[in-house]
Every structure is written in structure tokens, then in C-alpha cells.
Amino acid sequence: MFGYYIDMALRSLKRSPILTALMVLAIGLGIGASMTMLTVLNVMTRDPLPGRSAHIYRPHLNPLPLDYHYKPGTVGGPTTALTWPDAKALLDAHRGVRQAAMARGYLTARSDHPGAAAKSVAGSFTTHDFFPMFGVPFVAGHGWSGQDDVDAAPMVVVTRKLAERLFGTASAVGRTAHLGKHDFQVVGVVEDWHPQPLFYAIIGTSFDDGDQFFLPLSTAMSLHLDHNWNNGWGKDDSPTSPTVSWLSFWVELDNPAQVAAYRRFLVDYSAQQKELGRYERPASEARLYGLTQWLHREGLVPNDVMLQTWLALGFLFVCLVNIVALLLAKFLRKGGEISVRRALGARRRDVFRQLGVESALIGLAGGVLGIGLAELGLWAVRQRPNDYAHLARMNGVMLIATVVSAIVVSLLAGLLPAWRACRIAPALQLKAL
Amino acid sequence: MQLQPILASLKHHKLTALLLVLQVAFSCAIITNAVFLIVQRVQRVTTPSGLDERALSLVEVDDLDAGANPLALHKADLAALRKLPGVESAALISNVPFSNSEHGSGGCTSLAAVHAVMKAQSLNVPGCAQADVYAGTPGTLRTLGLKLVAGRMFDADEYVPDKPSDQSVIASAMIVTQDFARRLYPEHPDHVVGRDVYFGEGLMKGQPTRIVGVVAHLHQANVSSDGSDDQSALLPVEPNELRALFALRSSPARQDSVIKAAVAALNKSNPGRQVSANDAQTYAHMRASYFQGDTTMIGLLLASALGLVFVTALGIAGLASFWVQQRRRSIGIRRAIGAARGDILHYFQIENFLIVTGGVMLGLLLAVALNLWLMSHYELSRLPLFYLPIGALAMWLLGQLAVLSPALRAAAVPPVVATRSV
Numbered sequence: 001m002f003g004y005y006i007d008m009a010l011r012s013l014k015r016s017p018i019l020t021a022l023m024v025l026a027i028g029l030g031i032g033a034s035m036t037m038l039t040v041l042n043v044m045t046r047d048p049l050p051g052r053s054a055h056i057y058r059p060h061l062n063p064l065p066l067d068y069h070y071k072p073g074t075v076g077g078p079t080t081a082l083t084w085p086d087a088k089a090l091l092d093a094h095r096g097v098r099q100a101a102m103a104r105g106y107l108t109a110r111s112d113h114p115g116a117a118a119k120s121v122a123g124s125f126t127t128h129d130f131f132p133m134f135g136v137p138f139v140a141g142h143g144w145s146g147q148d149d150v151d152a153a154p155m156v157v158v159t160r161k162l163a164e165r166l167f168g169t170a171s172a173v174g175r176t177a178h179l180g181k182h183d184f185q186v187v188g189v190v191e192d193w194h195p196q197p198l199f200y201a202i203i204g205t206s207f208d209d210g211d212q213f214f215l216p217l218s219t220a221m222s223l224h225l226d227h228n229w230n231n232g233w234g235k236d237d238s239p240t241s242p243t244v245s246w247l248s249f250w251v252e253l254d255n256p257a258q259v260a261a262y263r264r265f266l267v268d269y270s271a272q273q274k275e276l277g278r279y280e281r282p283a284s285e286a287r288l289y290g291l292t293q294w295l296h297r298e299g300l301v302p303n304d305v306m307l308q309t310w311l312a313l314g315f316l317f318v319c320l321v322n323i324v325a326l327l328l329a330k331f332l333r334k335g336g337e338i339s340v341r342r343a344l345g346a347r348r349r350d351v352f353r354q355l356g357v358e359s360a361l362i363g364l365a366g367g368v369l370g371i372g373l374a375e376l377g378l379w380a381v382r383q384r385p386n387d388y389a390h391l392a393r394m395n396g397v398m399l400i401a402t403v404v405s406a407i408v409v410s411l412l413a414g415l416l417p418a419w420r421a422c423r424i425a426p427a428l429q430l431k432a433l
Numbered sequence: 434m435q436l437q438p439i440l441a442s443l444k445h446h447k448l449t450a451l452l453l454v455l456q457v458a459f460s461c462a463i464i465t466n467a468v469f470l471i472v473q474r475v476q477r478v479t480t481p482s483g484l485d486e487r488a489l490s491l492v493e494v495d496d497l498d499a500g501a502n503p504l505a506l507h508k509a510d511l512a513a514l515r516k517l518p519g520v521e522s523a524a525l526i527s528n529v530p531f532s533n534s535e536h537g538s539g540g541c542t543s544l545a546a547v548h549a550v551m552k553a554q555s556l557n558v559p560g561c562a563q564a565d566v567y568a569g570t571p572g573t574l575r576t577l578g579l580k581l582v583a584g585r586m587f588d589a590d591e592y593v594p595d596k597p598s599d600q601s602v603i604a605s606a607m608i609v610t611q612d613f614a615r616r617l618y619p620e621h622p623d624h625v626v627g628r629d630v631y632f633g634e635g636l637m638k639g640q641p642t643r644i645v646g647v648v649a650h651l652h653q654a655n656v657s658s659d660g661s662d663d664q665s666a667l668l669p670v671e672p673n674e675l676r677a678l679f680a681l682r683s684s685p686a687r688q689d690s691v692i693k694a695a696v697a698a699l700n701k702s703n704p705g706r707q708v709s710a711n712d713a714q715t716y717a718h719m720r721a722s723y724f725q726g727d728t729t730m731i732g733l734l735l736a737s738a739l740g741l742v743f744v745t746a747l748g749i750a751g752l753a754s755f756w757v758q759q760r761r762r763s764i765g766i767r768r769a770i771g772a773a774r775g776d777i778l779h780y781f782q783i784e785n786f787l788i789v790t791g792g793v794m795l796g797l798l799l800a801v802a803l804n805l806w807l808m809s810h811y812e813l814s815r816l817p818l819f820y821l822p823i824g825a826l827a828m829w830l831l832g833q834l835a836v837l838s839p840a841l842r843a844a845a846v847p848p849v850v851a852t853r854s855v
Contacts, residue, residue: 022751026744033740108497117707118497303811304730311467311737318459318741322748325452329755332449384729420448 009358027366030319032373037312048195053291060287078231081245096251098133102126103227107180123213125220141173141188152218156184162212323413331421339429351422359414367406457792460745462799465824467738482530483650485578488685489716504673519687524576526569531723535654538633562616565653568670584626584646587669595673608646612663746835753839765850774844781840789832
């Protein structure tokens with residue numbers, strides 16, 4: 001029966017090729033445009049730490065004085081990061097499974113290797129839990145220990161890329177790296193690891209190449225290395241000042257009980273700081289954000305991409321209305337044919353199914369066209385120099401989703417017209433024939 | 434032409450007509466807002482920088498091994514660049530508009546205002562304002578093509594070398610934009626030459642800088658959303674950092690060869706550095722990459738708006754031809770009993786006008802609603818009301834164009850059709 005419906009649908013579609021082409025084009029355009037934008041959105045909002053992100057949290061404290069005026073929710077405001085005293089207190093409290101504080105900075109990498117000019121490279125100053133917490137994959141060696149953090153040991157973990165730049169080989173453990181004005185012993189080499197977006201950077205719009213070296217935070221502080229973001233509000237602007245925020249802080253919490261306990265701990269800590277007279281704002285302003293929640297709060301999805309996605313969905317909607325109108329006209333015109341089938345014994349259900357098959361066929365063709373158009377659209381996006389553009393590719397899931405959504409959309413569009421068509425009274429129609 | 438028969442016939446196709454009305458309404462709402470967004474983006478992209486952008490080129494050098502006084506090295510580079518064939522003038526500058534690297538400083542017109550700033554911890558007091566600072570070596574104004582509207586250029590003895598990072602110098606002279614002058618002296622913005630301003634480090638130390646000239650425009654390093662983007666100040670301070678930015682002016686035809694020669698000359702003068710072709714670009718190129726997010730958006734908005742126009746026109750035309758086919762017989766009867774071709778043509782045109790009018794009415798409401806929603810979510814500005822009649826007119830025109838071909842086909846139906854059965 002199904003094969004018969006397909007045959008009938010094909011005949012019917014062939015009878016009005018222009019109208020069929022219009023409907024396929026409308027579905028294809030709508031699906032193509034929305035899939036292009038959804039793919040870009042998917043790239044922008046994808047998980048920077050697959051498998052781990054659900055357990056990674058970001059504490060947020062507010063040590064600002066009451067008369068400090070800033071728009072709440074401002075991206076890059078002073079409370080985006082933590083001050084050194086707060087970060088130190090959270091590190092020493094050890095309330096999470098793991099925790100690490102970090103800041104990013106640039107150092108000049110000098111190579112003994114002939115032919116390699118000095119180059120300024122980005123890296124992070126952090127604490128020892130950074131590597132196990134974020135699951136940074138090591139090629140050789142290991143991270144540094146908690147004792148090394150305390151000792152401000154001159155150690156460094158470099159990426160494979162930097163190791164090859166400095167030493168011409170990835171087996172660099174034990175060698176000495178010249179970074180900035182200082183020498184560091186390489187204790188570990190990691191894969192070129194750069195989560196996108198680079199969520200742990202404070203100014204998080206970075207879809208950049210990520211970090212190439214990792215130094216103990218204490219070492220960086222004792223050597224007075226510059227970090228690339230800070231925001232102060234008091235007279236003292238040294239890195240250890242309680243009125244300068246510059247540290248990003250992340251904590252690993254494995255179950256809801258730990259999360260609740262950590263949240264309580266943050267509020268208690270704020271209350272205690274308030275009692276000591278350091279904080280002026282209510283302790284309830286302390287927050288704990290999940291990783292994805294934090295990315296949204298920081299506006300890592302550019303407004304333009306959101307706007308484009310809404311635009312594409314609006315476009316799809318107009319196409320949908322368009323197809324409903326065209327299908328309605330088409331199906332109602334088949335009143336005579338439907339009445340003959342009904343008079344010969346077809347039930348309403350059968351007519352409805354037959355018309356459904358016809359809509360689905362249009363959807364299938366539209367979906368195939370949509371894939372072509374979306375590939376074209378994504379190709380155009382990849383030609384743009386935007387920092388995320390080169391990531392915009394369709395994966396298998398998106399391909400299947402395109403075709404399935406095209407069929408679903410056209411079935412939805414066909415629902416109303418088919419329902420109207422199978423309610424035609426056969427007797428009246430047959431008389432008119 | 435009577436409306437009644439048209440309305441009566443539309444009543445038979447209530448659902449189809451309603452769907453068409455809806456489609457026109459949504460298209461109208463989206464297209465109006467998309468066009469508004471496009472116009473805004475185009476305005477952003479075409480923001481004047483205040484520079485003479487033609488034939489201006491930039492070369493950036495990062496001398497990580499330059500030592501404590503990079504300026505000496507970079508002045509030698511500058512001398513070499515000036516000798517290159519085709520280079521009309523060259524300067525070492527701190528940054529340029531639309532470069533993303535901004536350096537702002539506050540300025541106050543009196544010591545009383547300075548005290549008010551210190552007390553309020555904010556520049557938001559009368560007589561004080563914030564400006565983006567551009568510093569450069571002699572020849573900066575000429576190389577950038579800035580036009581003085583009052584006062585004079587810097588004298589040679591006013592130029593001072595910048596000091597390394599943590600200590601900064603206070604210049605004795607400055608040139609401001611008209612906009613910055615207006616902010617500092619709202620009462621007499623045209624008489625600022627010769628006045629003293631406590632600016633930048635001078636604000637902290639209570640040491641004044643004299644305004645010696647005024648330029649018409651010099652855009653800030655970044656485009657902000659509030660539109661106050663022309664508050665800039667030029668200082669006769671020679672940049673003294675490891676990173677150096679050279680601006681070169683040449684004739685437009687020689688721009689490419691000048692850029693190539695400049696990269697070669699800079700690599701030759703100091704073999705330890707690696708200046709690549711990526712570090713050298715025309716100003717136009719840098720400007721284009723600063724605005725590339727906007728140009729991408731303009732392209733996407735334009736494509737979507739055109740796509741919507743296309744789909745809507747297809748929908749109208751498709752449905753109209755369907756109706757024409759369906760009514761061939763009644764058209765034939767009408768022709769047989771005396772209707773002229775024009776009557777049939779007008780019938781379909783008026784029918785379309787009625788449907789599109791319904792869509793437009795709903796669409797304009799939706800356009801305003803969509804704009805309000807966008808305003809609350811994406812910090813867009815209010816849709817100016819004059820967009821609405823233009824949008825309506827465009828939809829009517831689109832409808833009439835789309836229906837023209839089916840309507841002409843209807844008008845061509847011969848009366849004899851009436852005598853045939855089906």
C-alpha cells in the first residue's frame with residue numbers, strides 16, 4: 001500500500017512540476033538557512049571539556065565596596081575574576097575535589113635551536129590541580145606537585161608545539177626552557193591542548209590558539225611576571241592586593257551534595273569576610289556557576305550569532321507558512337480525485353496517509369536541497385575571517401537532522417491541508433464532476 | 434470595480450487567504466527589521482576614521498630583543514623607511530583608529546575639576562572628559578593625513594621620547610579633536626587653542642598640557658555603542674616600546690611595492706627580527722578586518738532578506754496561478770457576458786492588494802513587536818517610524834509584481850472556455 005501511495009504522490013507531484021519545485025525550494029531554503037546558523041551556533045556553544053564540564057564549577061565572589069558603581073552583568077567587570085587573597089583562601093580551604101587558580105600571560109620564548117627567532121607565546125600561571133582537573137593529556141613527564149606550588153619551583157609544562165619550537169623535539173622533559181628573562185626546568189610535555197572556547201581565560205571571547213606553557217602561579221608571582229588581565233578598584237594595585245581581581249578560579253565537584261556544600265562554603269566565606277570588614281555586600285552575592293552556565297553569563301555566544309539564528313528560524317517559519325498555503329491549494333484542488341477514491345471505498349485515514357506521503361516526499365527532496373544549501377552556506381561562513389568560522393562544519397548528526405527536520409516540517413505543513421482535504425464530502429464533489 | 438464579489442470569493446478560500454496574509458505579515462516584519470539592521474551596520478562600517486585612508490600602509494614590528502631603549506632602534510628603522518622609493522612620509526605611531534588597541538586618558542580643564550575627579554573617583558564631573566591618546570614621532574599628522582582646523586602642528590622641540598612602561602612622561606603640547614574640545618569646553622568649543630588641560634599623567638601630578646591645535650576628526654581606537662567616538666588627543670610623545678607601528682604614506686599605485694620594500698628593509702636593518710608579510714598591510718585592509726564581523730552580518734542579513742522576498746513572491750505567485758487555473762471556467766463566463774480583459778486583470782490585482790494589505794497591517798504590528806523584543810535582548814535601537822510606510826509600500830509592490838504574470842494569464846483566458854464543460 002505504501003508503495004502505491006508513493007507512486008500516486010509522484011504522479012501528483014509530476015502533474016504540477018512548477019508548484020512542486022516551489023515547495024521543494026521553499027523547504028530547501030528554509031531548512032538550509034536554519035541549519036547553517038544552527039551549525040554555527042553549535043560550534044559556538046559546544047562543550048569545551050566533553051565529559052568533564054558537568055563537574056567543573058566557577059566560584060564568584062563580590063568584594064566590591066557598596067559605592068562602587070557598575071552595571072550588574074557587565075562582561076569583564078571587576079568581579080569576573082578573584083583577588084589573590086580570595087583565591088588563596090579558596091585554594092587553602094580545599095573544599096572541592098580539586099581546585100586551581102590561574103591567570104594568563106605572555107612570555108618571550110627564546111630557542112637555542114638555530115633558525116628560530118624569539119617569539120612571544122601565551123601561557124597560564126596556575127596551580128598543580130589544573131592538569132588532573134581539566135584532564136590535560138600528557139605526552140611525557142607530569143605536572144608539578146603541591147609542594148612545588150609552595151616552593152615556587154622554577155618548573156614549566158610546555159605543549160608539544162612549544163617543545164618542538166624550543167628544542168626541535170617533543171622529548172623535552174628535563175631540559176631548560178628560556179622564557180622571558182628566566183630559565184625553567186621542563187617537567188612535562190602536553191598535547192597541543194586548547195579547549196574552545198578557552199573557558200578558563202578571564203576575557204573569554206578567546207577562540208585563540210590557547211596556551212603553550214603552564215607555570216606554577218607562585219613562581220610567576222615571585223618572578224613578577226605580567227599577567228594580561230586585571231581590574232582594580234582601590235589604592236593598592238599590587239597583585240597581592242585585596243582590591244585587584246585577576247585570577248580565574250575553577251573547582252571540581254563530583255556530586256550534588258558537594259555542590260551544595262561548596263555553595264554554602266562560599267556564602268559562609270563571604271559572611272566571614274564581611275564580619276572582618278573586608279566585604280561590604282551581602283554574603284548572598286556569592287555564587288557558584290557551572291561551566292556552561294558561566295559561558296552563557298560571560299556572553300561567549302556572540303549576539304550576532306544568536307540574532308542570525310533567530311533570523312534563520314524566522315525564515316524557516318515563513319517558508320513553512322508558504323508551504324502550508326501551497327499544499328492547501330493543491331490538496332483542495334484534488335477534491336474530485338479524492339472523492340472518487342472515497343466512493344470506491346478508501347477511508348478518510350487512507351486519504352490522509354496518501355496525502356501525508358506526498359508531503360513527506362516534498363520534505364525529502366527539500367531536505368536534500370537543504371543539505372546542499374547548508375553546505376554552501378557553511379562554505380561561505382568558512383571563507384570569513386571570524387575566529388570561529390573555520391570550525392563551522394556539518395557533522396553526521398547535523399546531516400541526518402537536516403533531512404529529518406525537513407520531512408517533519410513538511411509533514412507538519414501537510415497536516416492541516418490533508419485534514420481539510422479528507423473532510424471533503426464525496427457525494428457533492430462527485431455530482432459536480 | 435466592485436470589492437464585493439472579490440470579498441465574497443475570498444470567503445470561499447478563507448484558510449488559504451489567511452495563510453497568505455500570515456506569510457506576508459511575517460515577511461514584512463522580518464524584512465523591515467533586517468533592513469533596519471543592515472542600515473545600522475552599514476553606518477558602522479562606513480564610520481570615518483578622520484585619516485586620509487588612501488595609500489596609507491602599516492607595518493608592525495615586535496623587537497623582543499631591543500633592550501631598554503627601543504626608540505633608538507626604531508628611529509633608525511624610520512630613517513631607512515623614509516628613504517624607500519615611493520614613500521612620501523613615514524612616522525612611528527602608537528596606534529591607529531579601528532586597531533583594537535586603545536589607550537584612554539582623562540583630562541580636566543582646571544585644578545578644581547581635578548580635585549573633584551579625585552574625590553568622585555570618576556571622570557564624570559564638569560570640565561573633565563576622557564579621550565583616546567595617539568602618540569607619534571614628527572611627521573605623524575602629515576603621514577596620517579590629519580587636517581588642522583585651528584592652531585598649529587607640533588614644534589620640533591615639543592617632541593619627547595616616551596619612558597619605559599611604569600613611568601610616563603607629560604607632554605607640553607597636545608592637539609585635540611573638535612569633539613574632545615566640545616566636551617572639555619562646552620561654552621566656547623571654538624576657542625580652545627592656547628588653553629591648558631591637565632591630561633593623563635598630568636592629571637595625577639597637577640601639571641598642565643597646552644592645546645596647540647585642533648583637528649576635525651580622529652576616531653577612537655574602537656567603535657563603541659554610545660556613539661561618542663571622536664574624542665581623541667594627539668601627543669608629541671615618541672613611542673618607546675618593543676612593539677613598533679610604522680605608518681607609511683605613498684602614492685596609491687605604489688602601495689604594494691612600498692609594503693614589500695618596507696618589510697625587506699626592516700628585516701635587513703636587524704637580522705634578529707622576523708617581519709613577515711602578515712605584519713604589513715594597507716590601512717584599508719586593517720579597517721576591513723576590524724569590521725569583518727559587521728560585513729559578515731550585512732551579508733547574512735541581506736541574503737536572508739532577499740531570500741524572504743523571493744519566497745514570499747513565489748508564494749503569492751504560486752497561489753495566484755493556482756486560483757487562476759481553478760477559476761478558468763468562471764473567468765470564461767465573466768468574459769462571455771461582457772467583462773473586458775482589463776476587468777479580469779484588475780480583479781486579480783485588487784484581490785492581491787486586499788490580501789497584502791491585510792498582511793501589511795498585521796506585519797507592521799509584528800515589526801514593531803519584533804523590534805521591541807530585539808531591543809530588550811540584543812541592545813538594538815528603536816526602529817524609526819518611517820521604516821513602516823516604506824516596508825508597507827515595498828510589500829504592496831512585491832505583491833503586485835508577483836501577481837502580475839498569473840493575472841495576465843487570467844486576462845488571456847478566452848470567453849469560449851465558458852462553453853466547454855471542464
